Amino acid sequence: DQQVKQNSPSLSVQEGRISILNCDYTNSMFDYFLWYKKYPAEGPTFLISISSIKDKNEDGRFTVFLNKSAKHLSLHIVPSQPGDSAVYFCAASGSGGSNYKLTFGKGTLLTVNP
Amino acid sequence: DAGITQSPRHKVTETGTPVTLRCHQTENHRYMYWYRQDPGHGLRLIHYSYGVKDTDKGEVSDGYSVSRSKTEDFLLTLESATSSQTSVYFCAISEGYTGELFFGEGSRLTVL
Numbered sequence: 001d002q003q004v005k006q007n008s009p010s011l012s013v014q015e016g017r018i019s020i021l022n023c024d025y026t027n028s029m030f031d032y033f034l035w036y037k038k039y040p041a042e043g044p045t046f047l048i049s050i051s052s053i054k055d056k057n058e059d060g061r062f063t064v065f066l067n068k069s070a071k072h073l074s075l076h077i078v079p080s081q082p083g084d085s086a087v088y089f090c091a092a093s094g095s096g097g098s099n100y101k102l103t104f105g106k107g108t109l110l111t112v113n114p
Numbered sequence: 115d116a117g118i119t120q121s122p123r124h125k126v127t128e129t130g131t132p133v134t135l136r137c138h139q140t141e142n143h144r145y146m147y148w149y150r151q152d153p154g155h156g157l158r159l160i161h162y163s164y165g166v167k168d169t170d171k172g173e174v175s176d177g178y179s180v181s182r183s184k185t186e187d188f189l190l191t192l193e194s195a196t197s198s199q200t201s202v203y204f205c206a207i208s209e210g211y212t213g214e215l216f217f218g219e220g221s222r223l224t225v226l
Contacts, residue, residue: 006156034214043118043204043217044157089156101172102215104149106156 003027004092006105014113019077021108023090026071030092034102035064035075038087047088048075080112117141118218120205126224133192135221137205139185145208146188147172147215148180150201157204163188195225 031052036044117140159172161180206215
């Protein structure tokens with residue numbers, strides 16, 4: 001049973017435009033959400049996170065939005081750059097003593113075309 | 115960059131042979147994890163450790179065992195490798211509470 005879902009395996013955008021990556025979750029105990037970026041032949045690297053007490057977190061070109069009622073979060077990249085081309089993983093952790101474990105989605109391959 | 119070293123980085127082995135992957139950290143983080151990445155599955159947790167000699171299973175632990183005798187080292191063992199264990203294995207570390215993990219560069223294992 002997949003608790004974190006990234007329903008788009010891939011996304012292609014033009015350089016300079018907005019990239020929107022989506023993520024849905026089913027476990028209402030999740031209260032902390034993260035996005036990771038992964039280049040080929042490298043380990044994933046942390047990008048941005050958001051706590052369930054917020055609905056938006058911004059860091060430069062990257063903004064994460066959280067809609068708790070819909071159990072949905074999205075990552076916005078503006079403007080998109082060719083160097084942003086990578087696989088993006090959505091991840092979530094829960095409370096109740098399990099918040100040191102992350103559950104990951106399957107990832108979305110973002111391609112930014114020059 | 116977090117100090118995480120995985121070894122070996124690449125390994126080809128035959129079905130039925132034992133394999134051990136090593137993760138070494140220099141950050142003194144309490145939590146260590148082993149994930150595998152497969153096409154169509156994303157990152158799946160195999161085992162994790164919350165302290166020396168304290169380990170627990172993740173979602174895909176069958177066929178794997180782990181040991182942590184020192185804070186800095188976390189070993190993943192495949193007692194008898196199978197072709198379904200062909201994958202890229204990532205070690206990760208964490209201080210704990212927020213869930214932010216730092217990943218190693220991965221170990222690519224091919225089981226023939």
